[in-house]
Amino acid sequence: MMGKAFLLGDDIDTGQLAPGHLLKLGEDELATHCLETLRPDFASQAKPGDFVVAGKNFGQGSSREQAAISLKVLGISAIFANSFARIFFRNAINIGLPVFELEQTHSITEGDDLAFDLPTGRLENLSSGEKYQLQVLPDYLMQIVSAGGLVPLLEREMARRQDALIGQ
Amino acid sequence: MQSSRGKTIVEKIVGRAAGVDAVRKGQIVTANVDFAFAHDSSGPRRWQPHLDRLGVGLWDPEKVAIVTDHFVPAVDAQSAEILRLSREFAQAQKVSSFFDMIGIAHLVLPEKGLIRPGAFVAGGDSHSPTGGAFGAYVAGYGATDMLGIVVTGQTWIRVPDTYRIELNGALPKGVVAKDIMLILCREVGMDNAFTAFEFAGSTVESMQMFERMVLSNMATELGGEAGIIAPDQTTCDFLRERAKPVDDEQKVMELASDPDADYSSNFTLDVGALVPQVAAPHSPANTRNANGFSDVRIDQAYIGACVGAKPSDLLMAAEVLKGRKVADGTRLLIAPASTETMNGAAADGTLAALTDAGSIILPSGCGACAGMGAGLLAEGDVCISSTNRNFQGRMGHSGSRVYLSSPYTVAASAITGRITDPREFLSES
Numbered sequence: 196m197m198g199k200a201f202l203l204g205d206d207i208d209t210g211q212l213a214p215g216h217l218l219k220l221g222e223d224e225l226a227t228h229c230l231e232t233l234r235p236d237f238a239s240q241a242k243p244g245d246f247v248v249a250g251k252n253f254g255q256g257s258s259r260e261q262a263a264i265s266l267k268v269l270g271i272s273a274i275f276a277n278s279f280a281r282i283f284f285r286n287a288i289n290i291g292l293p294v295f296e297l298e299q300t301h302s303i304t305e306g307d308d309l310a311f312d313l314p315t316g317r318l319e320n321l322s323s324g325e326k327y328q329l330q331v332l333p334d335y336l337m338q339i340v341s342a343g344g345l346v347p348l349l350e351r352e353m354a355r356r357q358d359a360l361i362g363q
Numbered sequence: 364m365q366s367s368r369g370k371t372i373v374e375k376i377v378g379r380a381a382g383v384d385a386v387r388k389g390q391i392v393t394a395n396v397d398f399a400f401a402h403d404s405s406g407p408r409r410w411q412p413h414l415d416r417l418g419v420g421l422w423d424p425e426k427v428a429i430v431t432d433h434f435v436p437a438v439d440a441q442s443a444e445i446l447r448l449s450r451e452f453a454q455a456q457k458v459s460s461f462f463d464m465i466g467i468a469h470l471v472l473p474e475k476g477l478i479r480p481g482a483f484v485a486g487g488d489s490h491s492p493t494g495g496a497f498g499a500y501v502a503g504y505g506a507t508d509m510l511g512i513v514v515t516g517q518t519w520i521r522v523p524d525t526y527r528i529e530l531n532g533a534l535p536k537g538v539v540a541k542d543i544m545l546i547l548c549r550e551v552g553m554d555n556a557f558t559a560f561e562f563a564g565s566t567v568e569s570m571q572m573f574e575r576m577v578l579s580n581m582a583t584e585l586g587g588e589a590g591i592i593a594p595d596q597t598t599c600d601f602l603r604e605r606a607k608p609v610d611d612e613q614k615v616m617e618l619a620s621d622p623d624a625d626y627s628s629n630f631t632l633d634v635g636a637l638v639p640q641v642a643a644p645h646s647p648a649n650t651r652n653a654n655g656f657s658d659v660r661i662d663q664a665y666i667g668a669c670v671g672a673k674p675s676d677l678l679m680a681a682e683v684l685k686g687r688k689v690a691d692g693t694r695l696l697i698a699p700a701s702t703e704t705m706n707g708a709a710a711d712g713t714l715a716a717l718t719d720a721g722s723i724i725l726p727s728g729c730g731a732c733a734g735m736g737a738g739l740l741a742e743g744d745v746c747i748s749s750t751n752r753n754f755q756g757r758m759g760h761s762g763s764r765v766y767l768s769s770p771y772t773v774a775a776s777a778i779t780g781r782i783t784d785p786r787e788f789l790s791e792s
Contacts, residue, residue: 206553206646208754215734215757218404219434219441232761252554252586256754257733258405258489260505281556281588282489286505333391335519345507346413349514353417 196272196313197321198244201237202305203230205250209283212254212262225261226268243270246311248303250276253294254283263287273311275300275318275329288336291344295329313340369621371525372593373559376500376618380483386522388627394483394520398426399512400460401487402468404433404733407452408445409506410513421456422516428460428477429453430468433735435728442735466701466727469493469580469669473572474703476607480594480615485512490669490751492587495579496572497602498594498618500559503583523559523588524627525620526551528578530566532635537786539679540570540577541671541749541769543632545640548584548648551630555586558627561620562592566634572601573675580670581751584647593619639784641747642767645755653772656782663746664689664777665758666770667698667725668732671749674704674713676770681713683774683788684720690780695773696738698725720778731758740765747776 211233217225230237247266253276254262263286266274274287275297287294293313303309307322314337316329332340342348370378374386381392401407406429414420421427429449437443446463453461462471469490472478480498484491487509494501502520504512512518528551530543543566560582567575575592582590592598594615602608609615639653666672666680677699689695697717699705705727708714718724731738732750740746740759746766748758753765766782775785 208757210734210754210757216739216759218735219439219445232756252556255553255586256489256752256757258487258491258503258505260405260409260507263505278554279556280586282503282505284556285508289505289507289511335391345511346417349413349511350417353419 196244197308197310198242198246198272200246200248200303200305200307200309201241202303203247203249206252206255207249208256209254209259209262210256213259213265215257218259218261222261222264222268226265229265229269238269241269241271244272245270246309247271247274248276248300249274250300251278253279255280258282260286260290263290263292267292288339289345291340291342293332293340297327297329299327368625369623371620371624371626372498372561372591372618373500373523373525373589376481376483377520377522381520388522388524390522391519392522393517396485396512396516396518397482398428398477398479399485399509400428400430400468400472401509402429402433403431403435403445403449405487405506405509407449410510411448411452413510414514417514419514421458421513424457425459426516427458427513428462428472429458430462430471431464432467432728433733435464435736436726438736464728466703467669467729470673470700470704473497473576474605474701476602476605480598480609481618485509485518490580490583492582492590493576493580493669495582495589495591496575497598498592498615500589500591502588521557523557525561525624526555526558526587526628526630527561527563527626529564529629529631530562530634531564531631532566532633534566534634535637537639537771537789538634538637539769539771540574542637542640543634544577544581544584545642545647545650545767546632546637548581548642549650551585553584553586553648558587559589559591560585560587562590567592568595571675572597573673576673577670584751639769639772639786641772641782642753644753644764644766647752647767653768653782654784656766659766659782660745660780661693661747661776661782662744663738663740664693664695664773665731665738665746665748665750666773667696667700667730667738668750669700670751671770672698672700672704674707676749677704677708677713677717679770680774681716683771683785684722684778685716687720687778689721689777693777693780695720695722695777696725697722698730698738699727701727734758747773747782749773
């Protein structure tokens with residue numbers, strides 16, 4: 196995957212990613228409000244393939260999955276941060292949005308072109324030439340991400356169980 | 364060898380749920396979930412389309428609870444539709460524990476005695492750790508995670524570190540569990556993912572259940588996945604009073620962490636000399652002594668949410684407000700966390716003390732804390748709140764400012780119209 200880097204700071208919370216008072220809205224409409232209080236231009240600037248690069252405790256706050264969904268709807272292909280809040284981390288994996296811990300986020304600048312290879316965890320900053328080896332996801336999580344999320348994986352699992360029943 | 368070490372209460376519960384004798388920190392295991400719950404925002408409306416597509420139902424309707432607490436009561440056609448869908452879902456799926464508009468899940472489920480010591484519980488809300496006060500492992504999950512759980516009865520877990528918080532000493536007058544948690548947000552930090560907190564020590568042992576629930580609830584703000592307290596006589600008594608006694612008290616007490624358990628971190632706090640605390644905008648970790656904020660004028664005081672509007676919290680507010688009046692130009696809004704809380708307050712005179720002072724009583728539910736319902740803030744509004752988060756814009760306009768404190772401090776501030784150390788209103792008692 197290739198795209199530009201959007202740089203965000205520490206402690207980005209789920210309310211900034213998906214405002215609470217707008218949770219009644221559908222996913223596509225809600226995504227247009229993603230990070231609007233912090234970076235009003237984010238939703239209109241993000242293009243399919245782009246990356247979010249952030250500081251520590253990314254996605255802290257509520258359990259609302261729309262925080263991760265909004266980023267995916269806008270085309271963000273992966274998030275690199277110093278650390279993630281646990282529920283956000285799980286939510287992102289579950290909807291097929293890969294998230295990785297990266298210590299050296301300070302060496303990436305806004306708008307840098309990045310190239311990332313999911314299976315090997317190799318990240319390259321095409322603008323600076325720097326390369327990073329990220330820790331790949333554990334097998335089961337990689338399985339979820341590769342399937343496109345937990346629902347497609349469940350779908351497969353249910354079909355398999357169905358086949359097994361029919362086969363008996 | 365690690366396996367020769369004792370186990371923390373978290374390792375005991377997770378190991379039992381995963382069917383693994385000795386789980387190791389960082390190991391990814393599959394756990395069988397004993398009980399799962401979700402609310403109207405994270406549950407049925409998010410699950411239904413997927414269940415339809417998958418052509419499946421709940422793995423065990425007896426082990427799933429649905430509580431409507433976010434969009435209650437409906438304020439427009441959209442929220443009404445979300446609630447209608449929740450009710451239809453509960454009926455169609457034969458959910459035996461469906462609690463419609465009787466309060467916030469994190470209080471309602473303990474009221475019903477449904478959070479059991481030793482259980483592995485999955486909740487579709489970030490403040491699910493509240494139930495850890497009952498000696499259960501209760502963690503929060505997002506909607507798709509919960510979908511997987513209610514369909515299969517299982518989930519993956521990376522065995523967490525256990526971080527022991529030891530609280531010792533007697534709390535001074537006017538200082539409560541909330542003040543402790545605001546200090547811990549500052550001292551321990553909020554970036555502790557994949558960590559389960561355990562609260563122990565003489566202070567915790569002498570706390571009643573509703574105050575213990577404040578510690579567990581705000582383990583969420585510490586970034587923890589659980590906030591667990593070993594069950595003791597206080598826990599068992601609470602459940603017996605709810606007509607849901609534990610089967611074997613001795614066995615329940617054995618859940619406590621072994622003396623030689625392997626903790627990843629320890630933090631000890633002597634609470635004997637603490638003073639009331641306030642967390643300034645826009646972080647619960649932005650905590651200082653309450654008396655340092657006396658120049659901050661407030662427009663709104665808010666007592667609500669899972670952490671801050673239980674029976675104990677309304678009693679604190681009433682103790683300060685009794686015989687006094689809310690300041691001109693300041694509004695005090697109170698959203699009791701459950702209808703049982705409301706009924707209790709009406710029966711014992713607490714409610715009258717609150718309303719006589721000029722409080723405005725709001726419906727039971729997550730309300731303004733979740734950016735929904737009544738009591739939202741305008742641009743420039745300043746609010747002091749007994750809730751657990753003050754992220755920018757969470758309670759309304761992004762130009763509003765929210766300070767967090769105990770209900771004592773919220774009530775004292777409502778009387779003066781400025782952030783006020785509550786001890787000046789408590790000294791005579």
